[in-house]
Amino acid sequence: MTDTLIKLAVQAQFRTRPTLRSVVAQMLTEHLQEKYPPLTLPVAQLRLALPREGGGRGLSPLVEVALDYLASGIFPDLTARDGLDAYLSDASGTRLSFEQNGTRHYDLAVVEALIRELPVIVQVGFQDALMAYWNMPSDAGGSRWQWFAGILQDQLRAAAIRQLAGDVPALQRINQLTDYPARETRSQRHGPESSLHAYSVQTRLVQGETQVTVQSSDLLLVDGKQVWLCNLSGRIEAYASLDAFGQALGSAHGRPVYRRQPHLATL
Structure with missing residues (x-):
């Protein structure tokens, strides 16, 4: 097998390997569902609806918020502005809620705490994801x-x-x-x-x-x-x-x- 063919074969075999984004998304999914079993919306569709200076709200993808926090250590300001609060929404900006002794909204303090603990646990999560991926069967048989x-x-x-x-x-x-x-x-x-x-x-x-x-x-x-x-x-x-x-x-x-x-x- 030539070097070029080997390179292409390796690229094909590991094209779907875990990335930091995929690992963070999976960890957020698991931890959010532990805290809030009713939250079944894919994490890629979750947004933080954050009040903006000058009025209105901006929608920040939750996975991007987590990745930005890992990179900078800075978490968005959840303070209410001009009577507008921050909340967890879907991609359209609709406030998400669940039924438990009446209609309840998701607590952003819980969401923030989950994201703030990522720097401590993401390395182990990444290792586990890589180990699972490498142990999966290859197209040629065996792991x-x-x-x-x-x-x-x-x-x-x-x-x-x-x-x-x-x-x-x-x-x-x-x-x-x-x-x-x-x-x-x-x-x-x-x-x-x-x-x-x-x-x-x-x-x-x-x-x-x-x-x-x-x-x-x-x-x-x-x-x-x-x-x-x-x-x-x-x-x-x-x-x-x-x-x-x-x-x-x-x-x-x-x-x-x-x-x-x-x-x-x-x-």
Whole structure:
């Protein structure tokens, strides 16, 4: 499969992946229905009808209000103006209500509280949504995890053949990983003395009191003193030792803006 075909296949497989907008909309839907079971209108049709300076009301889509709050930390002013209150409406601006010991309107303080807690919980919600999505069956059978793992496995095998054909021991080592990705299976097949380990690479960027951790998509293979960095682009870089790799990763051209601290996570 050519690089172009692989790219198109991956795009097609993950075109419907969760986005921040979809996750926020789903979380709002679930939490609003927990508080107000009668509220069955799709969240995409919900609006905050807010009094405007100069008269009248503006309709702000509830999902947009939530996304704006996540980005800025600013929530709309719900204060009544010129005798006009704020309320929850549908897309046409009609005030929404429900029956419970008479007609009642939705409490915007409850809606506001739900949105204000999003910064604390949205990361977990996003993780749950991504996990559920990746575990769904792919068009080719198996889960999306399994399908994508197969693509990466084939790509690494092909890259090793192209670039390491003259280095038989190195090619054999990488084939160990592509044939037996799980370390336990690899040890059972090649014996507990097998020293091939695979790592993902995290880089911690430090500047003064500020620290940012960057997760790399590269795969680092270590077999004793032999080290190979396998890039997602298909390039395989060899290093004389793990120290040499660390020095290369930590080096910067010119004066560094950040101090880099590599960290390896065992796969």
